Amino acid sequence: GAGVSQTPSNKVTEKGKYVELRCDPISGHTALYWYRQSLGQGPEFLIYFQGTGAADDSGLPNDRFFAVRPEGSVSTLKIQRTERGDSAVYLCASSSSGSGWETQYFGPGTRLLVL
Amino acid sequence: AQSVAQPEDQVNVAEGNPLTVKCTYSVSGNPYLFWYVQYPNRGLQFLLKYITGDNLVKGSYGFEAEFNKSQTSFHLKKPSALVSDSALYFCAVRDSWGKFQFGAGTQVVVTP
Numbered sequence: 001g002a003g004v005s006q007t008p009s010n011k012v013t014e015k016g017k018y019v020e021l022r023c024d025p026i027s028g029h030t031a032l033y034w035y036r037q038s039l040g041q042g043p044e045f046l047i048y049f050q051g052t053g054a055a056d057d058s059g060l061p062n063d064r065f066f067a068v069r070p071e072g073s074v075s076t077l078k079i080q081r082t083e084r085g086d087s088a089v090y091l092c093a094s095s096s097s098g099s100g101w102e103t104q105y106f107g108p109g110t111r112l113l114v115l
Numbered sequence: 116a117q118s119v120a121q122p123e124d125q126v127n128v129a130e131g132n133p134l135t136v137k138c139t140y141s142v143s144g145n146p147y148l149f150w151y152v153q154y155p156n157r158g159l160q161f162l163l164k165y166i167t168g169d170n171l172v173k174g175s176y177g178f179e180a181e182f183n184k185s186q187t188s189f190h191l192k193k194p195s196a197l198v199s200d201s202a203l204y205f206c207a208v209r210d211s212w213g214k215f216q217f218g219a220g221t222q223v224v225v226t227p
Contacts, residue, residue, distance in 0.1 A: 045214060
């Protein structure tokens with residue numbers, strides 16, 4: 001079956017601009033996670049959704065970052081007034097509520113470059 | 116707060132030799148432990164997990180990991196490494212509320 005997909009695969013923007021990154025989880029997966037991965041580092045937790053609600057958003061670095069999942073499926077990570085330090089690969093992962101609920105499956109990521 | 120440590124930035128091994136990638140963790144409550152692998156320009160791929168039960172867990176591509184509660188470790192192992200195993204390996208711990216913490220990663224280099 002289809003895995004987690006993320007669009008766009010690459011995004012180049014200018015400092016101060018607004019960007020949206022999209023994640024399509026595996027069909028039927030109720031949990032959805034966003035991570036940020038900088039070069040040479042492990043994924044850094046940003047936010048975790050269970051259904052439509054954010055169960056834990058403690059990893060969002062500041063109020064320029066926001067994420068939504070209005071229908072409990074697709075999620076959008078929104079970054080306002082982008083800064084060069086936001087440049088990273090943004091990863092999305094999903095997991096099911098049934099068997100294997102504890103395992104995340106990752107998308108390929110969106111590589112964001114802020115000039 | 117939970118944490119994961121991968122003490123080695125890089126592990127070098129000759130093809131055919133055993134491979135070990137170290138991981139230690141800290142978490143409140145029972146640990147849910149994972150190993151993921153990342154190939155260049157690709158997303159993370161699930162290798163194996165420990166939730167409960169046998170301390171030796173077998174996963175994909177011939178990898179296994181041993182959960183050691185007293186040492187709070189979850190080292191990844193493979194009896195005979197392949198050149199194609201060269202990649203970046205991440206250990207992760209999940210807490211009871213669903214939040215994951217990843218280690219910084221260990222680059223594995225397998226030479227022919």
